[in-house]
Amino acid sequence: MSLDTAFERVSLPLEDPFTISRGTQTEAENVIVRITDEGGMTGVGGAAPSAHYGETAATVEAVLPDLLAVVESVGDPHAIREIESRMAAAIGGNPAARAAVSIAVHDLAAKRLGVPLHRLWGLDASAAPATSYTVGLDETERVREKAAAAVEAGYPILKIKLGTDRDRELIDAVRAAAPEARLRVDANEAWTPREAVAKSEWLADRDVEFVEQPVPAADPEGLRFVYERSALPIAADESCVTLDDVPAIADRCDIANLKLMKTGGLPEARRMIAAARAHGLEVMCGCMIESNTSIAAAAQLAPLLDYADLDGSLLLAEDPYDGIGMGNGEIRLEGQERAGTGARSE
Ligand SMILES: [Mg+2]
Structure with missing residues (x-):
């Protein structure tokens, strides 16, 4: 061959x-x-x-x-x-x-x-969680508009980027625009440990589900400080890059957020999922801003996840590749007729 x-x-x-x-x-x-x-x-x-x-x-x-x-x-x-x-x-x-x-x-x-990849792995397509849709940082009014537009487009879960001196204003604007949405926030390492604990209190009051990467990955003791005191579950992203990070974060967070662009491939992603579960962590799969040539592959892992954040292609003006349907945030592996990851050039 x-x-x-x-x-x-x-x-x-x-x-x-x-x-x-x-x-x-x-x-x-x-x-x-x-x-x-x-x-x-x-x-x-x-x-x-x-x-x-x-x-x-x-x-x-x-x-x-x-x-x-x-x-x-x-x-x-x-x-x-x-x-x-x-x-x-x-x-x-x-x-x-x-x-x-x-x-x-x-x-x-x-x-x-x-066969579709998830079938090759023997996964239950109906077990895929819905994906969140990410709203980046912007002027408060633009964030409000983007959150309203995402809800209008049918996305039931929003991930809101924080890490500014306007965080409370931003989350209040989003909550007003999306009263029913499930909300998650991602500070991308921007907070100090004490700030993160304080912010978790009012984020919990606004019915946020969890906080992603509140403090710098370079401060593992800070992450533990937040985890032990936070009013909300903590997800580790920048602190959870490769397989050997999993034991290190196990007593410092609730959720391991893996990404194919961090693991370097699909077998390593599956090993990280297994390791995270063995350490009692929940598992999320996130992404960079990616075309369906990689998002469709990450979507094949969805039945193994508690949380999915696979909106990379949704944030593109145009993706030269079609992938797995994500209308209303549902990762539609069920009935996937295309063999492989499902990515096809338009
Ligand atoms: Mg993140």
């Missing part, structure tokens, strides 16, 4: 500029990998590199030739374990680049077998 590989950088404009406590982005640079078998069947996978974790489209492009050389050398898309372990040995770090290849290999393997 022989496999052909290729990759391509794409610049994907966002529907609206997206701001979190660390900065603003107006477009997402993704790198799309294609792996094609002798019969002309192609698996696709996307990398959505995050500068926060040391990757850019350029670093992804720099390491993909070595990663794809592994795929071509193994030559069999069903030899997933061998491909993944040889990729990890060839290239350390660079998780978004490895994730793109991992996704493309899984997509091709499942397509060759004619």
Whole structure:
């Protein structure tokens, strides 16, 4: 058997500029990998590199030739374990680049077998939780409008970015615009531990479900301080990057938030989910701003999750790839007729 590989950088404009406590982005640079078998069947996978974790489209492009050389050398898309372990040995770090290849290999393997990926894994499609829709930081009135528009579009769960000196004003505006919505907040490391505990009190009064990454990942004792005193459950995102972070956060948070662009692939994501469960944590899967070449793959994991935050493609002005339906926030794996991840070019 022989496999052909290729990759391509794409610049994907966002529907609206997206701001979190660390900065603003107006477009997402993704790198799309294609792996094609002798019969002309192609698996696709996307990398959505995050500068926060040391990757850019350029670093992804720099390491993909070595990663794809592994795929071509193994030559069999069903030899997933061998491909993944040889990729990890060839290239350390660079998780978004490895994730793109991992996704493309899984997509091709499942397509060759004619089954959706979650079926290959034996998962119950009906167990997928709904995804949240993220509202970034902005002027308070714009945040109110965006929250109202998301509710109007049918999304029942909103994730609100915080980490400003207007946090209370922002959450009050969102609550007024979306009285029935399930709300989650993400401070992206912006608060001090004491500030986070104080904010958890009034966030609980506004019926927020949980607080994501209140304090810097570099302050694990601060995270523990918040966890022990918070009025709300705490999710760890920047504090939960790879498998070996899971035991370290187990007594410092309630929810582990994994992302394919942090784990470097699908098998590692499933290992992290298992490890988090073994440590008594709930599990969320989040994303960067990503096309369906990677979001559709993350959606295949949804039956294993307590919470999904897989709106990466929904935040794009246009996605060149169609994926798993997420109307009304429902991750529609049930009845998925497409084999593989479900990503298809429009
Ligand atoms: Mg987050």
